[in-house]
Amino acid sequence: MNTEALLRDARDRLREGGLRGCFLVRDLHTGEEVGIEPHTPMPTASLVKVPLALATVMRIHRGDLDGATMLEVAPGQVTSPGPTGLSRFRHPVRIAVDDLLYLSTCLSDQTAADALFELTPPTEVAGVLRDLGIEGIAVRHTVQELSETPVELFDTEQAHLAYALAIDAGTSGRGHRVPQLDTTRANAGSAHAHVDLLQALWRPSSVPLAVAERVRTLMAHNLLRQRLAPDFTSDASAWSSKTGTLLNLRHEIGVVEHADGQAFAVAALTESLVPAGHQPGAEALMAEVARTLRDHLRQR
Numbered sequence: 001m002n003t004e005a006l007l008r009d010a011r012d013r014l015r016e017g018g019l020r021g022c023f024l025v026r027d028l029h030t031g032e033e034v035g036i037e038p039h040t041p042m043p044t045a046s047l048v049k050v051p052l053a054l055a056t057v058m059r060i061h062r063g064d065l066d067g068a069t070m071l072e073v074a075p076g077q078v079t080s081p082g083p084t085g086l087s088r089f090r091h092p093v094r095i096a097v098d099d100l101l102y103l104s105t106c107l108s109d110q111t112a113a114d115a116l117f118e119l120t121p122p123t124e125v126a127g128v129l130r131d132l133g134i135e136g137i138a139v140r141h142t143v144q145e146l147s148e149t150p151v152e153l154f155d156t157e158q159a160h161l162a163y164a165l166a167i168d169a170g171t172s173g174r175g176h177r178v179p180q181l182d183t184t185r186a187n188a189g190s191a192h193a194h195v196d197l198l199q200a201l202w203r204p205s206s207v208p209l210a211v212a213e214r215v216r217t218l219m220a221h222n223l224l225r226q227r228l229a230p231d232f233t234s235d236a237s238a239w240s241s242k243t244g245t246l247l248n249l250r251h252e253i254g255v256v257e258h259a260d261g262q263a264f265a266v267a268a269l270t271e272s273l274v275p276a277g278h279q280p281g282a283e284a285l286m287a288e289v290a291r292t293l294r295d296h297l298r299q300r
Contacts, residue, residue: 001296003034003296006034006292006293006296007034007036010023010036010289010292010293011036013285013288013289014036014270014285014286014289017281017282017285018272018273018274018279018282019270019271019272019273019282019285019286020270020271020273021036021037021268021269021270021271021286021289022035022036022037022038022040022042022190022191022267022268022269022270023035023036023037023038023191023266023267023268023269023289023290023293024036024038024191024192024194024195024265024266024267025195025264025265025266025267025290025293025294025296025297026195026199026264026265026297027262027263027264027297027298028199028202028203028255028263028264028265029261029262029263032297032300033195033297034293034296034297035191035192035293036289036293037191038190038191038192038195038267039190039191039192040190040191041136041138041183041188041189041190042183042188042189042190042191042249042251042269042271043180043181043182043183043186043187043188043246043249044137044186044187044188044189044194044244044251044269045180045187045244045245045246045249045251046108046110046113046143046242046243046244046245046246047187047189047194047242047243047244047251047253048125048139048143048187048244049104049105049108049113049143049242050105050197050215050219050242050253051125051126051128051129051134051137051139051197052104052113052116052117052120052125052139053101053104053105053116053215053218054128054129054132054197054201054207054211054215055120055124055125055128055129056097056101056116056119056120057101057211057214057215058128058132058207058208058211059119059120059128060097061208061210061211065097065119065120066097067096067097067098067101068096068097068098069096069097070094070095070096071094071095071096071097071100071115072092072093072094073086073092073093073094073095073100073111073112073115074092074111075089075090075091075092075093075111076088076089076110076111083109083110083111084107084108084109085103085107085109085111085112086103086109086111086112086115087109087110087111087112089111095112097116097119100112100115100116101116101218102218102221104116105215105218105219105221105222105242106218106221106222106223107223107224108224108242108243110143110144113142113143114142114143114144117142117143122139122140122141122142122187123139125139126138126139126140129197132200132205132206132207133200133205133206134193134196134197134200135193135196136189136190136192136193136196137187137188137189137193137194137197138183138186138187138188138189139187140185140186140187140188141186141187178247180246180247181246181247181249190269191267191268191269192267194253194267194269195253195265195266195267197253198253198254198255198265198267199265200212201215201216201219201255202216202255202263202265216240216255219240219241219242219254219255220238220240222240222241222242222243222254224243225239225241226280226283227243227250227252227268227283227286227287228241228252228254228266228268228286228287228290228291229241230284230287231287231288231290231291232254232256232266232287232290232291232294236258236259236260237256237257237258237259238256238257239254239255239256240254240255240257241253241254241255242254248271248272248273248274248275249269249270249271249272250270250271250272250279250282250283250286251267251268251269251270252266252267252268252286253265253266253267253268254266256294258298262298264294264297264298266290266293266294268286268287268289268290270282270286
C-alpha cells in the first residue's frame with residue numbers, strides 16, 4: 001500500500017472508532033517519517049512530565065540541584081480513581097529529588113511532578129527546552145491544574161456530562177471553554193514537536209549524553225503500559241514511553257528500539273468523540289494506527 005492510501009485508511013479507522021488523531025512516526029536512523037496532522041497543536045496533559053524530567057535532570061547535571069536532596073512533600077489525599085503514588089498518600093513524606101523524578105515520570109504521579117515544578121517552575125522548564133533548541137512544546141502551568149477539570153464537579157454517574165463538554169466546547173482554532181483543553185492556555189505541543197524531543201533524547205544533540213541517558217532510563221521504566229506498549233513490546237524490541245490522559249484526551253509518546261538496530265520515535269495524540277472515561281477500544285485503535293505507520297517505515 002502506498003503512503004497516501006495508508007494514511008487515508010488510518011484516518012478512516014480513527015473516524016469509525018470515534019477518535020481524532022495526530023500521529024507521527026520517525027525512523028531515528030534515516031529521518032524518514034510518516035504522520036497524520038503531525039503539526040496540529042494539542043493539549044499535552046501528563047506528557048509535560050517528560051520536559052519536566054529533562055529540565056530537572058539538566059539542573060542536576062549543571063549542579064544547580066542535588067538529586068539526593070530530601071524534600072518534605074504534603075500528601076495528595078486523592079480518593080478518586082486514577083492518580084497514583086504520592087497523590088494517594090495520606091501523610092507527609094520526606095523524599096529525594098531523584099525519587100520524585102521516578103514517581104513523576106514512571107508512575108505519572110501528579111503530586112511528585114508538582115514538587116518538581118516547585119523547584120523548576122513551568123517558565124524555567126520552557127526556558128530549558130528553548131536553550132536546547134527544542135521548539136513547539138509550550139509549558140505554561142503545573143500538573144495540579146489537570147486535576148481541576150469539570151469531571152471533578154460531577155458524581156460518577158454524571159461524569160459523561162464532563163466528557164460531553166470536553167468534546168463539544170472546542171473551537172476551530174483549538175481554543176476551548178475548558179482551560180486545560182485550550183491550546184493557547186494549556187501545556188501544549190504537536191506530534192512533530194514531541195518526536196523532535198524524543199530524537200534529542202535518543203540521538204546526539206544539544207542534550208548532554210548523561211542527561212539524555214537518565215531521561216531515557218526513566219521512560220524505559222514507565223509502568224503505564226496499557227496503551228501503545230502491547231503493540232511495540234516484544235522479546236526483540238524495547239518500548240520506552242510516557243502517557244498523557246485528560247478528559248477525552250489519550251496520548252502516548254515513545255521510542256521503540258529493535259534488536260536489529262532500527263529505532264523509531266512515535267507520537268500518538270488523540271481526542272475521543274465518545275463521552276466516556278473508560279475506552280479500551282480507543283487505546284487499542286490508537287496503538288494499531290501507530291504500529292501501522294511504524295510498519296510502513298520499517299518495511300521500506
